[in-house]
Amino acid sequence: MRDSGLGDHHALAVTGGVSDGTAGSKWPRRFVSGTEDREALALLLGLASLTPRRLLEAAQSRRSARACLLAVREGRIGSEGDRAHARAQRGGDILAKLPATESRLVATGDHEYPRELCDLFDPPAGLFVRGWPLPRLEPRVAIVGARNCSSGGREIATMLAAALARAGVCVVSGGARGIDSAAHRGALEAGGTSVAVLGCGIDVPYPRQNRRLLERVAASGALVSEYPPGLPPEPYRFPARNRIVAALSRAVVVVEGASGSGSMITADHVLDLGREVFAVPGAWTSALSAVPHSLIRDGATLIRGADDLLADLGLERASEEARGGEPGTPALGLGVDERKVWDALTEASPPDTVARRTGLPLPSVISALVGLEMRSLIRHVGGRFERRLGDKGSS
Amino acid sequence: MARPTLRTMYGRVFGVAVVGVHGHLIKVEAHVGRGLPSLTITGLPGAAVQDARDRVRPAVEGSGLEWPLRRVVVNLSPAGTRKDGPGFDLPIALGVLAASAQVPRRLLSAYAFAGELSLKGELVATPGILAVAIAAARGDLEGVVVPEENLAEAELVEGLHVVAAPSLAAVVGFLRGEEVPRASGSPAPAARADPGSAVDFSEIRGQGAARRALEIAAAGGHNALLIGPPGAGKTMLARRLPSILPTMTRQEALEVTRLHSVAGILTGGGLVGTRPFRAPHHTISPAGLIGGGSGFLRPGEASLAHNGVLFLDEFTEFRRDAVEGLRQPLEDGRIVVARAAGAVEFPARFALIAASNPCPCGFEGDVRRHCRCLPNRLEAYRQRLSGPMLDRVDLQLSVPRLTRSELLGSELGEASSVVRARVEVARDRQRTRLSQTPWSCNSQMPGAMARREARLTDSAEALLSGAVEGLLLSGRSFDRVLKVARTIADLAGREEVERGDVAEALGYRSGARSEEVASVG
Numbered sequence: 080m081r082d083s084g085l086g087d088h089h090a091l092a093v094t095g096g097v098s099d100g101t102a103g104s105k106w107p108r109r110f111v112s113g114t115e116d117r118e119a120l121a122l123l124l125g126l127a128s129l130t131p132r133r134l135l136e137a138a139q140s141r142r143s144a145r146a147c148l149l150a151v152r153e154g155r156i157g158s159e160g161d162r163a164h165a166r167a168q169r170g171g172d173i174l175a176k177l178p179a180t181e182s183r184l185v186a187t188g189d190h191e192y193p194r195e196l197c198d199l200f201d202p203p204a205g206l207f208v209r210g211w212p213l214p215r216l217e218p219r220v221a222i223v224g225a226r227n228c229s230s231g232g233r234e235i236a237t238m239l240a241a242a243l244a245r246a247g248v249c250v251v252s253g254g255a256r257g258i259d260s261a262a263h264r265g266a267l268e269a270g271g272t273s274v275a276v277l278g279c280g281i282d283v284p285y286p287r288q289n290r291r292l293l294e295r296v297a298a299s300g301a302l303v304s305e306y307p308p309g310l311p312p313e314p315y316r317f318p319a320r321n322r323i324v325a326a327l328s329r330a331v332v333v334v335e336g337a338s339g340s341g342s343m344i345t346a347d348h349v350l351d352l353g354r355e356v357f358a359v360p361g362a363w364t365s366a367l368s369a370v371p372h373s374l375i376r377d378g379a380t381l382i383r384g385a386d387d388l389l390a391d392l393g394l395e396r397a398s399e400e401a402r403g404g405e406p407g408t409p410a411l412g413l414g415v416d417e418r419k420v421w422d423a424l425t426e427a428s429p430p431d432t433v434a435r436r437t438g439l440p441l442p443s444v445i446s447a448l449v450g451l452e453m454r455s456l457i458r459h460v461g462g463r464f465e466r467r468l469g470d471k472g473s474s
Numbered sequence: 475m476a477r478p479t480l481r482t483m484y485g486r487v488f489g490v491a492v493v494g495v496h497g498h499l500i501k502v503e504a505h506v507g508r509g510l511p512s513l514t515i516t517g518l519p520g521a522a523v524q525d526a527r528d529r530v531r532p533a534v535e536g537s538g539l540e541w542p543l544r545r546v547v548v549n550l551s552p553a554g555t556r557k558d559g560p561g562f563d564l565p566i567a568l569g570v571l572a573a574s575a576q577v578p579r580r581l582l583s584a585y586a587f588a589g590e591l592s593l594k595g596e597l598v599a600t601p602g603i604l605a606v607a608i609a610a611a612r613g614d615l616e617g618v619v620v621p622e623e624n625l626a627e628a629e630l631v632e633g634l635h636v637v638a639a640p641s642l643a644a645v646v647g648f649l650r651g652e653e654v655p656r657a658s659g660s661p662a663p664a665a666r667a668d669p670g671s672a673v674d675f676s677e678i679r680g681q682g683a684a685r686r687a688l689e690i691a692a693a694g695g696h697n698a699l700l701i702g703p704p705g706a707g708k709t710m711l712a713r714r715l716p717s718i719l720p721t722m723t724r725q726e727a728l729e730v731t732r733l734h735s736v737a738g739i740l741t742g743g744g745l746v747g748t749r750p751f752r753a754p755h756h757t758i759s760p761a762g763l764i765g766g767g768s769g770f771l772r773p774g775e776a777s778l779a780h781n782g783v784l785f786l787d788e789f790t791e792f793r794r795d796a797v798e799g800l801r802q803p804l805e806d807g808r809i810v811v812a813r814a815a816g817a818v819e820f821p822a823r824f825a826l827i828a829a830s831n832p833c834p835c836g837f838e839g840d841v842r843r844h845c846r847c848l849p850n851r852l853e854a855y856r857q858r859l860s861g862p863m864l865d866r867v868d869l870q871l872s873v874p875r876l877t878r879s880e881l882l883g884s885e886l887g888e889a890s891s892v893v894r895a896r897v898e899v900a901r902d903r904q905r906t907r908l909s910q911t912p913w914s915c916n917s918q919m920p921g922a923m924a925r926r927e928a929r930l931t932d933s934a935e936a937l938l939s940g941a942v943e944g945l946l947l948s949g950r951s952f953d954r955v956l957k958v959a960r961t962i963a964d965l966a967g968r969e970e971v972e973r974g975d976v977a978e979a980l981g982y983r984s985g986a987r988s989e990e991v992a993s994v995g
Contacts (some may be wrong), residue, residue, distance in 0.1 A: 227849065
């Protein structure tokens with residue numbers, strides 16, 4: 080799986096449906112042709128009971144989005160609630176609202192429709208996109224991980240995203256808190272592009288704290304959602320969102336994840352898709368190492384830093400600055416005590432452990448730790464101090 | 475000039491009303507007049523004094539004395555003060571006995587009487603006896619008559635003749651000139667060491683930073699907040715703070731004893747020898763923490779911690795209004811409970827140690843267990859923790875749950891007596907420096923004065939101004955860092971505050987260092 084890069088992914092795609100020249104598409108060739116179909120599709124995408132898989136099944140016999148919508152309205156497919164919904168709503172209204180949200184509907188068969196999605200078992204029939212066209216945001220690599228991550232994990236995600244961005248890679252993630260946010264932020268702050276795949280309507284600012292971040296992502300890259308505008312976030316939509324994150328990306332980097340978490344689901348999708356998986360190792364005493372470590376055991380590539388990632392992806396690093404990974408040696412100008420304390424901080428330690436290792440009196444150790452912290456060389460986590468990553472160019 | 479018939483019907487003795495912690499001499503007058511047998515008490519008696527009405531007659535009769543079967547009026551004077559507490563049983567009984575000419579008056583005006591009576595006429599241990607004795611001494615009385623069990627407490631007041639009686643009958647015997655069963659003269663009991671407080675700093679393994687922070691807190695009178703997961707040892711650390719505080723002066727010990735006496739929690743009698751450690755549960759009501767209550771105003775936990783340590787575990791769980799009530803004692807060292815009947819003041823100068831989990835589940839930042847808190851709950855929790863009360867905490871410290879290897883690798887701490895010696899030296903330095911002011915330790919200095927007294931070296935100054943920008947120190951935090959740095963220098967015996975002192979002080983403001991968390995989200 081190390082070698083399954085961008086070039087040969089189509090080999091993995093299972094061909095289904097009629098080919099219209101869009102190699103590998105599972106959707107019927109004329110599934111979306113004309114305004115009426117687009118309106119029908121916009122409505123179909125918002126129906127909860129009509130998962131992409133069910134819609135795909137329905138499409139095999141009905142051949143067009145119009146026909147599928149008619150089937151829903153007549154109660155032959157979909158749930159009772161969706162039937163009422165489909166009858167009450169007009170797809171044209173949804174499309175009419177799109178300009179207000181600065182988004183557009185990209186349907187299967189469209190030029191802009193990312194071909195990589197066809198690798199999925201259940202590719203979406205259409206996507207709502209806000210921002211730049213997806214084919215212009217290539218190559219893409221995803222960085223995913225725990226929402227409830229550690230500050231170290233957040234730093235790693237930021238640093239890797241920045242390195243990818245400098246190498247010209249567009250960073251894909253899920254727009255959530257934690258690792259996702261750090262990845263988007265890292266890419267943007269390095270002057271790169273980023274794509275956020277949302278699990279709710281494209282105009283729904285979720286999570287709320289990320290409203291500004293998502294605006295910035297849309298301005299430099301794109302926001303993508305399978306769901307029509309206005310749809311609220313629901314827990315069951317996030318796994319579906321994760322499959323798009325995986326499919327859009329040429330490789331996926333997993334930073335942190337507790338077992339049984341959403342990161343594990345994303346990783347499963349990635350393995351199903353045959354995309355390249357990279358995992359950042361952690362201490363095995365940390366619960367957040369569970370997902371990356373089990374991925375490594377399953378054959379994912381362990382990376383020790385941005386250099387490893389760029390090398391394995393066959394990318395040059397854009398500049399010296401992109402280096403990083405191992406905690407480096409801090410800049411000159413440390414005091415004698417600060418230097419001793421820095422050298423003793425090989426692992427996260429409380430001040431008295433540092434005092435014992437260095438032989439310095441405790442008050443001096445605490446002073447030195449504060450000095451190092453003020454220079455952003457170390458970080459304080461719950462009574463212990465640990466080194467920060469050496470890559471200061473990532474912020 | 476008085477007519478003999480009237481004189482025989484009137485009696486007067488001294489009782490003491492306890493308001494707050496102060497005793498006030500009260501004249502208890504009794505008149506036995508014509509009318510149906512009854513007992514009326516006038517002069518603003520509180521509920522407990524009103525109760526005495528029904529208690530006194532059985533007690534008198536149970537002591538082999540006679541209750542006058544006539545109309546009895548007891549007046550408590552001055553009428554303006556509200557009289558509370560059960561200590562009035564004895565003076566009321568004696569007043570009636572004097573009015574009915576059953577006891578001689580000779581000694582009645584030289585002694586103050588206090589004590590609760592049982593129905594059989596025994597004297598029962600009564601709260602507030604130390605305040606009674608002090609009031610008697612102030613009122614230039616010769617002595618006090620108190621229940622036997624309160625002897626040690628009353629004897630703390632010097633120059634006062636203390637008569638400790640087991641029963642009303644014994645008191646009457648004393649007034650008739652008989653042998654007192656047990657009078658004063660026994661040696662004053664030694665300062666009492668509470669066996670529960672026999673804890674020592676040397677029992678703590680690891681947690682050097684926290685120990686150091688507590689030493690600074692003790693030296694400068696600073697308040698502290700300990701943040702750490704369950705099992706980190708926050709309570710264990712706080713419980714040992716009293717052991718490194720300077721030994722109480724006799725005056726301080728008397729203040730504590732008087733408060734504990736009024737609250738009725740004095741056990742064994744005698745002077746309280748160790749600084750109190752009070753750890754109220756987080757469900758406590760504002761009145762329970764601050765003092766007050768309907769009727770008799772009791773000192774709250776904050777006052778019971780006077781001259782000692784008030785430990786609030788699970789700080790975020792305390793009721794907001796209760797915690798807000800601590801502002802006044804933290805600033806003034808006293809609590810004024812205002813009621814329609816008037817304001818009552820309790821001393822409350824304590825070291826506040828608050829403890830809290832770092833997050834709702836308790837394991838944020840822990841190395842072995844993963845925090846499972848949702849981000850928005852975490853945010854809400856942090857906000858609760860960083861409320862306005864925290865601006866009044868000088869030292870904030872994270873206490874990690876130590877791993878096995880960290881525990882095994884660390885040594886036991888110094889003994890409390892060693893630390894206390896350093897603390898006392900540092901306190902002396904502060905007292906000397908602040909001798910011209912109403913304050914005695916660094917934490918009490920107002921901000922402007924802290925800035926003047928800090929005496930920073932140039933490099934310390936530079937570091938501090940760098941910190942204001944880099945760590946986003948607020949104005950209030952700035953002053954707190956200054957005061958803590960001042961104390962650190964005092965502990966080191968230096969007049970000037972050096973760069974290292976400021977750096978260390980900055981290390982005890984983990985709240986100011988959450989900038990990383992704040993910027994993400």
